[in-house]
Amino acid sequence: SxxxxxxxxxxxxxxxxxxxxxxxxxxxxxxxxxxxxxxxxxxxxxxxxxxxxxxLISAVPAILILHLKRFHQAGLSLRKVNRHVDFPLVLDLAPFCSATCKNVSVGDKVLYGLYGVVEHSGSMRGGHYTAYVKVRTPSRKLLQHITGKTYVPDLKEPDSESTGQWVHVSDTYVQVVPESRALSAQAYLLFYERIL
Incomplete structure (x- = not known):
């Protein structure tokens, strides 16, 4: 995991x-x-x-991108590791932060929500990358932070951070998929954003 x-x-x-x-x-x-x-x-x-x-982690980022090592040395060559690694929808980094971690007080949770997974199919010599992306309604707070505008017409604040729909993206298609399919991916890259 x-x-x-x-x-x-x-x-x-x-x-x-x-x-x-x-x-x-x-x-x-x-x-x-x-x-x-x-x-x-x-x-x-x-x-x-x-x-x-x-x-240990000394400063927590707003966006956390994790790269999973998907190869191991086998004699003089490298071999791809196809084993599934379980990853959560919500990740708490607090247990892995130093006591002097910036922007984190003792006892705080440091929560991240998963919003993207990159998966590689194939071998070390060739293959194909696809992505699972959580598509959500834009957050009014985030859009305000990015654009500096205090009012964006027709934009409703999402009910919670967990709302959204997962889609599987490849070269030739974009397909809506259940959350369970994204969580069963052979993750190569994981994209998390700070939610608390």
Missing amino acids: LQSCFHQFTSMELLMGKNKLLCENCTENKRRHLKETGSAEKKAEGVYTNARKQL
């Missing part, structure tokens, strides 16, 4: 052995100590230490 991908991507990583971190402060302290003691060593070698590393 997309959530398990985020959990794996943001999990704490221990840097040990060949992956130890070069400690600049430790190296500087060693250099100073060698200089003070008049050691014959002119240059201190870098001091490496065990460390922990964790990747």
Whole structure:
């Protein structure tokens, strides 16, 4: 699932052995100590230490585009990964944000609504891209923000963020499809917009 991908991507990583971190402060302290003691060593070698590393989101965007890695190394070649990855209609990024994340207070939800999916059919050597797009009535607030106009005639505010119809778009057709079909796509790119 997309959530398990985020959990794996943001999990704490221990840097040990060949992956130890070069400690600049430790190296500087060693250099100073060698200089003070008049050691014959002119240059201190870098001091490496065990460390922990964790990747977290430091600022949340208005639009979130996620690219799913759809290939893996198989010997000297790449192979396409056709496994389905579950992805939600509403994604909460709060568990993956740093404590100092900009525009997010502790305890806040950081919700995103899905509005597009790009899917690839075929192999690594060739294929075809199609898209699932959620078509909605334009939001008065969004249009006002974009155009600067405070009044747009004949524009009604949608009942909720979830209203809309999914369509499947290819080179030769645009077809209305149920939401379940969009959610069952072999996602290559996912498009989310911030809703809270």
